[in-house]
Amino acid sequence: xxxxxxxxxxxxxxxxxxRIEKEMTGIAAENEEIGRLLHIxxxxxxxxxxxxAAIGDIQRFGDAKHLVGYAGxxxxxxxxxxxxxxxxxxxxxxxxxxxxMVEAAHVVANSHPHWKVELARLQPRxxxxxxxxxxxxxxxxxxxxxxxxxxxxxxxxKAVAQKMLKxxxxxxxxxxxxxxxxxxxxxxxxxxxxxxxxxxxxxxP
Numbered sequence: 001x002x003x004x005x006x007x008x009x010x011x012x013x014x015x016x017x018x019r020i021e022k023e024m025t026g027i028a029a030e031n032e033e034i035g036r037l038l039h040i041x042x043x044x045x046x047x048x049x050x051x052x053a054a055i056g057d058i059q060r061f062g063d064a065k066h067l068v069g070y071a072g073x074x075x076x077x078x079x080x081x082x083x084x085x086x087x088x089x090x091x092x093x094x095x096x097x098x099x100x101m102v103e104a105a106h107v108v109a110n111s112h113p114h115w116k117v118e119l120a121r122l123q124p125r126x127x128x129x130x131x132x133x134x135x136x137x138x139x140x141x142x143x144x145x146x147x148x149x150x151x152x153x154x155x156x157x158k159a160v161a162q163k164m165l166k167x168x169x170x171x172x173x174x175x176x177x178x179x180x181x182x183x184x185x186x187x188x189x190x191x192x193x194x195x196x197x198x199x200x201x202x203x204x205p
Contacts, residue, residue: 027049112156158199169182
C-alpha cells in the first residue's frame with residue numbers, strides 16, 4: 001500500500017515538473033533575454049528562467065562584480081605578493097540564483113571542454129566543491145555579459161545549434177513565430193546571437 005502511494009506521489013511530481021517546464025518554455029520563447037541565456041553552456045530552460053527571474057533588470061548592476069555580490073557568491077580575497085588566497089562564498093545574497101549557478105557549473109565541469117580543463121586546473125589546488133563554486137562564479141560573470149548583449153566566449157556553435165533545435169521542438173510549431181519550422185526557429189536564434197554562420201545545417205539533438 002505504501003509503495004502504491006509513493007508511486008502515485010512520484011507520478012504526480014513528474015507531471016507537475018513537466019507542466020512547469022512547459023510553461024517556462026513558453027516564457028523563454030517569448031522573452032529575448034531568456035532566449036539569449038539559453039546559449040550559455042550548462043543552461044537549460046528552467047535554469048535560464050530561474051536566473052533571469054532572480055536578476056531582473058540587468059542594468060541594476062553596474063558591472064559583473066555587483067551581480068556576483070548580489071548572488072552572495074563574492075569571496076574574501078587577500079593578496080600577498082604573487083599569491084592570492086580565496087575564501088568561501090559570502091552566501092549573503094539570492095539563494096535561488098546561487099543554486100542555479102552551482103547546478104550549471106556541475107553540468108559544464110563534466111561536459112564542456114573549456115570548463116573541464118578549468119576544473120582539472122582548480123580541483124587539485126582548492127578541492128572539487130570550491131572549484132565548482134569558482135566555475136559557477138565565472139558563469140555568473142558570463143551571464144552579466146550575455147544580458148548586456150554579448151556572447152558567451154566559450155560557446156560551441158554546434159552544441160548551441162543543437163540546443164536551440166531542441167528548444168524549438170519543445171516550444172512546438174503552433175507556438176513558434178509565423179509557424180516557423182524547428183530549423184528556421186533555431187537558425188534565427190543563432191543569427192541573433194551571431195553564432196554558427198558557418199554551419200550549413202543543424203543536426204538533430
